[in-house]
Amino acid sequence: MNYFGLEAEYASQDNAAVAIVPVPYELTTSYGKGTELGPQAILTASQQVELFDDELWNEPYKVGIETLAPVKPAAVNASTEKPFEELRTVVAEVLQKGQFPIVLGGEHALSLGPVKACIERYPNLSILQIDAHADCRKSYKGNPYSHASVTYQMHKILPSGAITQVGIRNVSAEEVQWFKEEKPQIEIFFAHKQSEWDFAKIVDTLTDDVYLTIDVDGLDSGIMPSTGTPEPGGMSWQQLTELIRVLCAKKNVVAADIVELSPIEGLHAPDFLVAKLLYKLVGYRFADKLKLMESDFVGAHCMRPNR
Numbered sequence: 232m233n234y235f236g237l238e239a240e241y242a243s244q245d246n247a248a249v250a251i252v253p254v255p256y257e258l259t260t261s262y263g264k265g266t267e268l269g270p271q272a273i274l275t276a277s278q279q280v281e282l283f284d285d286e287l288w289n290e291p292y293k294v295g296i297e298t299l300a301p302v303k304p305a306a307v308n309a310s311t312e313k314p315f316e317e318l319r320t321v322v323a324e325v326l327q328k329g330q331f332p333i334v335l336g337g338e339h340a341l342s343l344g345p346v347k348a349c350i351e352r353y354p355n356l357s358i359l360q361i362d363a364h365a366d367c368r369k370s371y372k373g374n375p376y377s378h379a380s381v382t383y384q385m386h387k388i389l390p391s392g393a394i395t396q397v398g399i400r401n402v403s404a405e406e407v408q409w410f411k412e413e414k415p416q417i418e419i420f421f422a423h424k425q426s427e428w429d430f431a432k433i434v435d436t437l438t439d440d441v442y443l444t445i446d447v448d449g450l451d452s453g454i455m456p457s458t459g460t461p462e463p464g465g466m467s468w469q470q471l472t473e474l475i476r477v478l479c480a481k482k483n484v485v486a487a488d489i490v491e492l493s494p495i496e497g498l499h500a501p502d503f504l505v506a507k508l509l510y511k512l513v514g515y516r517f518a519d520k521l522k523l524m525e526s527d528f529v530g531a532h533c534m535r536p537n538r
Contacts, residue, residue: 233298235510236278247295248520249513250330252321252345254302256337259377263459265493266338269505270301272494273335276506284514289521291514297330304341307376314376314384315344322348322486331516333509336490338459339366339378342444346385349442349486356485357393357438358385359478361449361471363462365402365419367409378491382417383409392416395436397428397474398449398466422464430477441478443487443512445471447505457501459493468504472511479515487512 233242234251241247253270260266282292302321307314318334322345325332334345339362350356360366360382367386371379386394393416400422410417418436420428452461454468466474478484489512492505514521 232274232278234274234277234296235280235282235292237292237296241292241295242297243295244297244328247297248331248517249294249296250299250325250328250332251296251509252299252302252318252325252332252334254304254318254334254337254341256304256341258306258338259340259371259374259379260338260459261372261379263493266336266459266491268494269337269490269492270335272492272502273489273506273509276499276502277509279503280506280510284510287514287518287521289514291510291517291521294513294517294520296513299325304344307340308374309370311376315341315347318344319347323351326352326486332486333512334486334488335509336488336492339381339444339446339490340376342381342488342490343376343384345486345488346442347388350388350390353440353485354390355438356389356440356442357391357395358389358442358444359434359437360394360396360444360446361398361466361474362396362446363398363401363422363448363465364446364460365396365399365406367406367417368403369409386415386417391438393436393438394418395433396420397433398422400462400464422466425466425470428470430474431481433474434478434481437482439483441482441484443475443478443484445487445489445508446491447489447501448491454504455501457493457495457498458491460491471508475512476515479518484516
């Protein structure tokens with residue numbers, strides 16, 4: 232089974248602009264468990280996603296979406312020399328083929344692997360992080376590669392140092408002290424100030440080449456309860472999709488991940504939300520290419536939305 236149940240013509244490597252990389256990795260989750268089940272839940276829900284997008288007035292799957300075999304990284308800890316090397320290798324190969332990699336987790340710690348691969352090709356890379364948590368602890372429960380330390384680790388290896396976080400509403404005193412002492416190039420747009428957000432200005436804080444990492448707990452827990460560390464007061468569906476749309480319009484988004492979905496048995500809405508978010512990301516990322524394919528629908532004026 233491939234994501235979105237696509238016909239072979241649109242799911243083969245030869246025709247695919249997108250490569251989905253499932254990573255059922257879970258090791259350091261500290262509250263709710265189940266992120267290793269996330270990729271399969273998204274796959275299952277994706278079979279129900281309508282392939283015509285009423286906003287883009289097109290069918291994003293026609294750019295081609297390949298589903299890769301799941302990657303299962305070795306467990307990482309303080310003694311690991313090359314954390315998430317298996318994942319870095321796979322994403323590097325995807326980039327070499329000219330495809331757009333979307334990694335599906337799994338816990339957030341795994342983002343370090345694809346970020347390493349992207350830095351090798353895009354030395355001026357910056358990161359847009361959607362998240363409820365700052366994730367800037369130097370180590371958590373003895374593991375420097377914990378999900379609570381992923382931003383700290385990414386910042387250490389990022390040549391530009393530029394990370395922009397949106398939706399943060401949980402930060403520790405330890406992290407605040409690090410921000411004060413080290414003054415890292417991390418710009419935070421806190422959730423409690425979301426009435427002041429200007430997405431164009433937020434995106435302008437980034438370099439031209441951007442890695443997008445989406446921790447689903449960046450969304451409000453009312454629409455995204457299926458995550459190990461839910462937080463109230465998060466982003467809405469409309470806010471998140473609008474931010475991604477603006478990002479893809481203004482910057483070269485080179486890769487992305489969506490992480491931290493912990494499925495709840497019998498509750499399908501959050502799984503479907505992530506599956507549709509994945510499809511929206513494909514559409515926004517390849518909007519220009521899709522416009523060239525728009526002729527199939529130009530005659531449908533009676534239903535076409537105003538733009």
